[in-house]
Amino acid sequence: MAPDPGDLAIIGAGPAGMSAALEAAGLGLSVTVIDEQPAPGGQVFRAVEAAAADPALTGEYAKEGAALARRFRAMPGLDYRPSTTLWHTDLETGTLSLRGPDGGATLRAQRILLATGAQERPVPIPGWTLPGVMSAGAAQILLKQAGAVPKGRTVLAGQGPLLWLLAVQLFRAGAPPALLLETSARGALGGAMRAGGLWNGRAMLAKGGLMMLEARRAGMKVVRGTRGLRAEGDGALRGVSWEGGSTECATLLLHEGVIPSTHIARAMGLDHHWDAAQLCWRPALDEWGASSHDRVAVAGDGGGIGGWQAAAQTGALAALDTAHRLGRIGAAERDRRAAGHRHLLASALALRPFLDRLYAPAPDVLAPRDDTTVVCRCEEITAGQVRQAARLGATGPNQAKAYLRAGMGPCQGRMCGTTVAALIAETRGLSMEEAGALRPRAPYKPITVGELAEL
Amino acid sequence: MNRPGAQNSFDAIVIGGGLVGAAIAYGLQREGLATLLLDEGDIAFRASRGNFGLVWVQSKGLGAPHYQRWTRGSAEEWPKLAQELAAATGIDTGLHQPGGVHICLGEEEFEQRGDYMARLQREAGNLGLEYRMIRGAEARDMLPGLGPDVAGLSWTPYDGHASPLYLLRALHAGFTGAGGTYQPNARVAGAACAPHDFRIDAAGASFRAPRVVLAAGLGNADLAPRFGLSTPVRPQRGQILVTERTQTVLPMPTTTVRQTDEGSLMLGDSKEEVGFDLGQTPEAMKMIANRAVRSFPWIAGLNIVRAWSALRVMAPDGLPIYDQSRRYPGAFTANCHSGVTLAGTHANRLAPMIAAGELEPEMAPFSAERFDVRTAA
Amino acid sequence: MFAQRPEIRPATVEVLVAGQPVRVPEGATAAAAVLLAGLPAIRDTPVTGSPRLPYCMMGICFDCLAEIDGVANRQSCTVAVHPGMRIEPQRGARLAFREENAAHGA
Numbered sequence: 001m002a003p004d005p006g007d008l009a010i011i012g013a014g015p016a017g018m019s020a021a022l023e024a025a026g027l028g029l030s031v032t033v034i035d036e037q038p039a040p041g042g043q044v045f046r047a048v049e050a051a052a053a054d055p056a057l058t059g060e061y062a063k064e065g066a067a068l069a070r071r072f073r074a075m076p077g078l079d080y081r082p083s084t085t086l087w088h089t090d091l092e093t094g095t096l097s098l099r100g101p102d103g104g105a106t107l108r109a110q111r112i113l114l115a116t117g118a119q120e121r122p123v124p125i126p127g128w129t130l131p132g133v134m135s136a137g138a139a140q141i142l143l144k145q146a147g148a149v150p151k152g153r154t155v156l157a158g159q160g161p162l163l164w165l166l167a168v169q170l171f172r173a174g175a176p177p178a179l180l181l182e183t184s185a186r187g188a189l190g191g192a193m194r195a196g197g198l199w200n201g202r203a204m205l206a207k208g209g210l211m212m213l214e215a216r217r218a219g220m221k222v223v224r225g226t227r228g229l230r231a232e233g234d235g236a237l238r239g240v241s242w243e244g245g246s247t248e249c250a251t252l253l254l255h256e257g258v259i260p261s262t263h264i265a266r267a268m269g270l271d272h273h274w275d276a277a278q279l280c281w282r283p284a285l286d287e288w289g290a291s292s293h294d295r296v297a298v299a300g301d302g303g304g305i306g307g308w309q310a311a312a313q314t315g316a317l318a319a320l321d322t323a324h325r326l327g328r329i330g331a332a333e334r335d336r337r338a339a340g341h342r343h344l345l346a347s348a349l350a351l352r353p354f355l356d357r358l359y360a361p362a363p364d365v366l367a368p369r370d371d372t373t374v375v376c377r378c379e380e381i382t383a384g385q386v387r388q389a390a391r392l393g394a395t396g397p398n399q400a401k402a403y404l405r406a407g408m409g410p411c412q413g414r415m416c417g418t419t420v421a422a423l424i425a426e427t428r429g430l431s432m433e434e435a436g437a438l439r440p441r442a443p444y445k446p447i448t449v450g451e452l453a454e455l
Numbered sequence: 456m457n458r459p460g461a462q463n464s465f466d467a468i469v470i471g472g473g474l475v476g477a478a479i480a481y482g483l484q485r486e487g488l489a490t491l492l493l494d495e496g497d498i499a500f501r502a503s504r505g506n507f508g509l510v511w512v513q514s515k516g517l518g519a520p521h522y523q524r525w526t527r528g529s530a531e532e533w534p535k536l537a538q539e540l541a542a543a544t545g546i547d548t549g550l551h552q553p554g555g556v557h558i559c560l561g562e563e564e565f566e567q568r569g570d571y572m573a574r575l576q577r578e579a580g581n582l583g584l585e586y587r588m589i590r591g592a593e594a595r596d597m598l599p600g601l602g603p604d605v606a607g608l609s610w611t612p613y614d615g616h617a618s619p620l621y622l623l624r625a626l627h628a629g630f631t632g633a634g635g636t637y638q639p640n641a642r643v644a645g646a647a648c649a650p651h652d653f654r655i656d657a658a659g660a661s662f663r664a665p666r667v668v669l670a671a672g673l674g675n676a677d678l679a680p681r682f683g684l685s686t687p688v689r690p691q692r693g694q695i696l697v698t699e700r701t702q703t704v705l706p707m708p709t710t711t712v713r714q715t716d717e718g719s720l721m722l723g724d725s726k727e728e729v730g731f732d733l734g735q736t737p738e739a740m741k742m743i744a745n746r747a748v749r750s751f752p753w754i755a756g757l758n759i760v761r762a763w764s765a766l767r768v769m770a771p772d773g774l775p776i777y778d779q780s781r782r783y784p785g786a787f788t789a790n791c792h793s794g795v796t797l798a799g800t801h802a803n804r805l806a807p808m809i810a811a812g813e814l815e816p817e818m819a820p821f822s823a824e825r826f827d828v829r830t831a832a
Numbered sequence: 833m834f835a836q837r838p839e840i841r842p843a844t845v846e847v848l849v850a851g852q853p854v855r856v857p858e859g860a861t862a863a864a865a866v867l868l869a870g871l872p873a874i875r876d877t878p879v880t881g882s883p884r885l886p887y888c889m890m891g892i893c894f895d896c897l898a899e900i901d902g903v904a905n906r907q908s909c910t911v912a913v914h915p916g917m918r919i920e921p922q923r924g925a926r927l928a929f930r931e932e933n934a935a936h937g938a
Contacts, residue, residue, distance in 0.1 A: 036891055036910060037910075038859075038912050039859075043890055047859055050841075050858070050859045051841070051859075053840075054840050054841070055840070056840075083912075088735065088737055088740075090734075090736070090737075097737050106737075119888070119890065119892045120888065120890075120892075128887075129882065129884060129887075129895075131872060131873050131883050131884060131885035132833075132885065133887070134885070134886065134887055134888075134889070135887060135888050135889075137888065137889070137890065138886065138887060138888050138889035138890070141889040141890060141909075142834060142864055142867065142889060145859055145860055145861060145864055145889075146834075146836070146841060146856060146857050146859065146860035146861075146864040146868065147836060147837045147840045147841030147857055148834040148835065148836055148837070148860075148864060148867065148868055149834065149835055149837065150833070150834055150835075151833040151834060151835040152833060173837060173840075174837065175835070235872075235882075235883055236872060236883070250833060251833070261892075377884075377887070377893060377895060378879075378894060379879060380877060380879045380880055380882070389624075392624070392627060392628055392631065392637075393472075393494070393627055393631070393637045393639050394497075395496050395497050395639045395640055396496065396497025396498070397497070398497045398498060398504075399497050399639075402501075402503075402504050402620045402623060402624070403620065403623075403624040403627075404624075405620070405717075408761065409760070409894065410699065410758075410760045410894035410897070410905075411892065411893055411894040412760070412761065414892045414893070415892065415893050435497075436497050436498065439498065441735060441761065441762055441763050441764075442735045442740075442762055443759055443762060445891075446699070446758035446759060446760050446905075446907075447758070447759055448755060448756060448757060448758055448759065449696065449698065449722070449744045449747055449748060449754045449755050449756075449757050449758075449759055450744075450748060450754075450755025450756060452696075452737075452740055452741055452744035452759065453741060453744035453745040453747075453748045453755060455737060455741045599929070600929050699905050699925075699926065700878045700925040700926075701925050701926050701927065701928035702924075702925050702926070702927055702928060704928035704929065717878075717879075718878060718925045720928070753928060753929030754928075756903070756904075756929070757926075757928065758905055
C-alpha cells in the first residue's frame with residue numbers, strides 16, 4: 001500500500017478530468033490523473049494533440065480541445081498516468097489498484113473523482129453485430145486517431161447532434177455519407193420547443209443549424225421518422241432496411257445519443273437514479289458532484305450528459321469542493337471561485353432540455369421489439385431469451401445474468417445491462433428503478449492472472 | 456391482495472429460491488405437492504450465484520461420516536436429476552463426473568492430504584472410498600501443464616462439476632413447468648405457526664400450507680426461531696476469479712481450478728470471516744491467483760474477466776443443518792454451503808422425506824440440537 | 833472498410849495484420865490498423881463463431897479482441913501501434929497454453 005495518500009485521484013483525462021486537475025493543482029493539491037488513453041482528451045477530444053491540424057476536425061475540437069490539452073500538459077506537478085486502467089478501489093482506505101504499461105501499481109488518495117465520461121447508447125437492432133456496422137462515435141474516433149474514413153457507401157442511422165457533426169466531418173474529409181436515416185419521432189421538434197432553453201442556448205442551436213445545412217448541401221439525403229431499422233447481410237453488412245425502404249451500404253453507423261459511463265461508479269456501490277429525461281442511469285450527486293460515498297465525486301458526462309463545456313465546469317467545481325473538504329480553502333472562498341463556473345455551466349446546459357426532448361430514443365431502442373435481436377453481444381443472448389427469462393422469474397438484470405449469462409462476457413454488461421433491464425421492465429410491467437441495474441464487480445477491466453499474482 | 460382462498464393455499468411453502476430451496480421445491484412439486492416457492496428479488500445475497508460449481512466428494516465430511524454418506528449419495532443422485540431436468544426443461548446443467556483431483560503444492564501438503572484421505576476412507580466404513588495419491592509423471596499425464604511446485608494429487612472417481620447458474624435456472628424452470636408457483640420479490644413479512652398449519656405473509660399476500668421449508672440461506676438465522684427451529688448460521692465470504700474462455704484444456708475439475716463448459720477457468724477460493732461484507736479485496740484475489748499460477752503456470756497469461764465474492768452459509772461446525780420443528784410439526788429447515796453438490800439429495804431424498812412429513816432417522820446427526828449445550832453434555 | 837488520408841496523416845508505422853504489412857499513422861490503434869487493412873473480421877466469437885469487427889472503438893464493447901504480439905484477447909482499440917507490431921485475428925476461444933510451453937515450464 002502506498003504510504004502517503006495524495007489529495008486527489010482523477011479517473012479520466014477528458015474535459016472534466018483535465019479541468020479538475022488544473023483547478024486542483026492550481027490550488028496546490030497533489031493530483032494524480034489516471035487515463036486509459038495514451039494521450040489526454042477523453043472521447044470528445046480524442047488524440048487532439050495529433051489531429052488538431054486535420055481540416056476535417058476544425059472548430060471546438062481544434063481550438064478549445066487543443067488548448068485544454070496544452071494547459072493540462074503544461075501544468076507543473078501533475079502526476080499524469082496515461083495508458084493506465086483502474087481495476088479495483090478500496091473506498092475505505094482510498095486505495096486504487098491500477099494496471100499500467102509497466103504492470104500493476106497501487107495508489108492512495110484522500111478523494112477520488114470519477115471523470116469517466118460517456119459511452120454511446122447501445123443501439124440493438126437486428127444485424128448490429130455484423131462486420132460493417134459500427135457506432136457513429138467509432139467512426140469519429142477513427143477519424144481523430146488515424147485520419148481514417150469509411151470506404152464505400154456510408155449510411156448513418158439514429159439521431160442526435162453527433163450524427164450531424166460526424167456527417168460534416170466526413171464530408172470535409174472527402175467521404176460524405178450518402179444517407180441519414182433519422183429516427184426522431186415525427187412531431188418531436190414541437191415538443192422539444194416547449195422544453196425551453198432556446199434563447200439561452202441560441203449559440204449552440206445556431207451551430208447545430210449550420211451543421212445540418214452543410215451536411216445537406218454536401219448531398220446527404222435524409223429520411224425522417226425511420227422505424228424498424230435492420231442491418232442486412234450474412235457474415236458481412238450488405239445493406240440496411242427499415243419500414244418502407246432499404247438500401248445497400250458498406251458501412252452503417254448507428255447513434256442514439258450518449259449515456260453516462262457508470263461502470264466504475266456502480267461497482268463502487270454509489271447510489272444512482274434513473275434519469276427519465278435522458279433515459280439512462282446517473283449517479284446521485286450534489287451541486288459539487290459529491291456522490292453518496294464521502295470519498296468520491298463524479299464530474300462530466302459520467303454524472304449526467306451535458307456535453308464537454310458542462311463537463312469542464314463540473315470538473316472545476318468538484319476540484320474546488322475537494323480543496324474545501326481537505327481544508328485548503330474555506331466555504332466562502334470555494335463559493336466565490338465557483339460562481340464563474342456555475343454561470344458557464346448554466347449556459348452550457350441551457351439547450352439540454354430541448355435536446356433531450358428532441359432526441360429522446362424510441363422505446364424499441366431501449367427494449368428491441370424483434371425477439372431475434374442480439375442484446376448481449378459477448379454471450380450472444382437475444383431479446384427473446386431475456387423476455388423468456390423475465391417470464392420465468394427474473395425480476396432484474398442480475399438474475400437474468402445468472403439465468404442466461406447476459407452481461408457475463410468480457411464487456412461485463414456495459415453494452416447490454418440497460419437493455420436487459422428494459423426488456424425485463426417491459427415484460428414484467430416494472431419501472432426501470434424496480435428492474436434495477438447490474439452490479440459490476442472488480443476487475444473493472446481485465447487483468448491477467450499473472451499480473452494479479454505478482455501484485 | 457390479501458384474499459384468503461384456494462389460490463393462496465398450498466401443500467408446501469418453501470422460503471428461499473436459491474439452489475437449496477429450488478431443489479427442495481422442485482422435489483416436492485414432483486412428489487405431487489402443490490408447492491409455493493417464495494424468493495427475494497434481484498439483489499438477494501444469493502450464495503447460489505457465487506457457487507464454484509463442484510459436485511464434490513473428496514473434501515467433505517472428515518469426522519462426520521453421515522455427511523460423507525450424504526454427499527456421496529448426492530453425487531450418485533446427480534445424473535438422474537440432470538437427465539430429468541434436461542428432459543423436462545431442455546436446460547443442460549453441464550454435469551460432468553469424470554472424477555476430480557486436489558492439487559498439493561509442496562511435499563507437506565501432499566503428505567497431509569494423504570493422511571486426510573486415509574482417515575476419510577476409514578470413516579467411510581462399509582461404504583468404502585476409492586481414492587489414489589498420485590505423483591510425478593502420472594500426475595502430469597492427467598493434467599496438462601502442472602507447475603513445478605505441484606508435489607502430487609489426490610484423486611477420487613466420484614467428483615465432478617456442473618453449472619450452478621444453469622442448475623438454478625433448470626430447477627426454477629422444472630419447478631414451474633411441473634405446476635409449482637414461483638413468487639419473486641417475496642421477502643417474508645410475517646408468519647403464524649401451528650402444527651401442520653402455517654401462514655406466511657409475503658409480497659402483500661398471505662399463503663397457507665401444512666408444510667413449510669426454511670431454505671433462506673443466511674436469512675434462516677432470523678426466520679428459524681419463529682418456527683420453533685434453530686439455525687445458527689453465519690456468513691463466510693468466498694472470492695472467485697473467472698478467466699476468459701479458452702479452448703478445452705482441463706479433462707477434470709480440481710478443488711481450486713475448474714474449466715466450465717463455456718471454456719472459462721474458474722479459480723477459487725477464499726474463506727474470510729467478514730460478516731455480511733460482500734466486498735472484494737486485492738489481497739484475497741492475489742492469493743487465489745497465486746495458487747492457480749503455482750498449480751498451472753500457463754494460467755498466468757489468461758485475462759480475468761470476472762470476479763466475485765459471495766457469502767457461504769456456515770454452521771459453527773461447517774456441516775449442513777437439516778431439522779424439523781418439534782413444536783410445530785410440518786416446519787423444516789435446510790442449510791448448507793454446497794448447494795450444487797447436494798442438489799441431488801435435496802431434490803431426490805430430502806424432498807420425499809418432507810413430503811412424507813418427517814425426516815428419516817439417518818438425518819438426526821444433522822439436527823441443530825448438536826449445538827445445544829445440554830444435549831451435547 | 834476504412835481508407836487513409838495520407839496527405840493529412842502520413843502512414844509512417846508499419847505493422848503486420850494477419851501477416852500482411854500495412855502502414856498506418858502514428859497514434860492509430862491496432863483496431864484501426866485492422867480496419868485499414870480491410871480484414872473481413874477481427875475475431876470470430878467463441879460462442880457461435882460469428883465474425884466481428886470493432887464496434888465502439890472506445891474500450892466498451894470488447895468486439896475488437898485480437899492477438900497482438902502473441903498475446904491473445906487484447907482489446908485492440910486501446911493499444912497504440914508500434915513498428916513491427918503483429919496483429920492476428922482472434923479465432924474463437926484462445927488456446928489456454930501450448931504443449932511446448934509446458935515442457936519448458938515443467
